[in-house]
Amino acid sequence: DMKVTQMPRYLIKRMGENVLLECGQDMSHETMYWYRQDPGLGLQLIYISYDVDSNSEGDIPKGYRVSRKKREHFSLILDSAKTNQTSVYFCASSPGQGVDTQYFGPGTRLLVL
Amino acid sequence: QQKVQQSPESLIVPEGAMTSLNCTFSDSASQYFAWYRQHSGKAPKALMSIFSNGEKEEGRFTIHLNKASLHFSLHIRDSQPSDSALYLCAVNSGGSNYKLTFGKGTLLTVTP
Numbered sequence: 001d002m003k004v005t006q007m008p009r010y011l012i013k014r015m016g017e018n019v020l021l022e023c024g025q026d027m028s029h030e031t032m033y034w035y036r037q038d039p040g041l042g043l044q045l046i047y048i049s050y051d052v053d054s055n056s057e058g059d060i061p062k063g064y065r066v067s068r069k070k071r072e073h074f075s076l077i078l079d080s081a082k083t084n085q086t087s088v089y090f091c092a093s094s095p096g097q098g099v100d101t102q103y104f105g106p107g108t109r110l111l112v113l
Numbered sequence: 114q115q116k117v118q119q120s121p122e123s124l125i126v127p128e129g130a131m132t133s134l135n136c137t138f139s140d141s142a143s144q145y146f147a148w149y150r151q152h153s154g155k156a157p158k159a160l161m162s163i164f165s166n167g168e169k170e171e172g173r174f175t176i177h178l179n180k181a182s183l184h185f186s187l188h189i190r191d192s193q194p195s196d197s198a199l200y201l202c203a204v205n206s207g208g209s210n211y212k213l214t215f216g217k218g219t220l221l222t223v224t225p
Contacts, residue, residue: 004156031211040217041217042201042215042216042217042218043157043201043215045212045213045214048211048212050211058212090156090157094211099144099145099205099211099212099213101147101159101162102157102159102213103159104156104157104158105156106155106156107156
């Protein structure tokens with residue numbers, strides 16, 4: 001059964017703290033994504049990873065960075081979190097070398113106080 | 114930059130009704146068009162997708178694409194309460210084979 005996992009599922013941090021969100025997939029998908037979803041704004045793309053150590057900025061990369069050292073694992077890092085980074089973060093993966101169905105993880109709900 | 118808009122923002126229909134959701138896009142070079150469904154508190158999940166002009170049916174769901182009018186739609190036949198969810202349309206950007214741009218969604222409520 002194809003699966004994308006995210007850890008942690010819920011996280012509360014204080015402004016200025018560092019945040020690490022982790023995503024894993026067991027489908028050997030090449031492409032992985034990080035999105036954030038806010039009410040009224042929909043899903044916004046933060047970063048795309050085409051494969052190990054091959055990452056590209058999405059539409060809203062400011063304040064975020066990513067790391068992909070293994071094909072099955074993709075991390076999102078917030079250095080010195082800000083209150084406006086409070087959101088639900090989704091990771092997704094897709095199999096192909098082009099546009100294809102994206103499989104989403106369950107999401108991480110982040111609150112920055 | 115690709116712009117994707119959905120209408121209506123929300124919709125309430127009775128059980129058994131036909132539901133129609135709309136999506137417009139701005140990039141005429143787009144090649145991939147998809148619908149995702151997101152139940153409350155859950156992850157988005159792909160429903161169906163289409164590449165070519167025309168119609169595609171899968172069970173109670175039909176997708177229509179008209180590239181010339183920059184429009185595609187999702188029709189749900191015999192809507193069920195379990196169809197109540199946020200429906201997101203997604204379109205690839207013509208210049209990218211990897212990136213999808215999502216609409217803000219239509220919140221569908223099917224009343225028993």
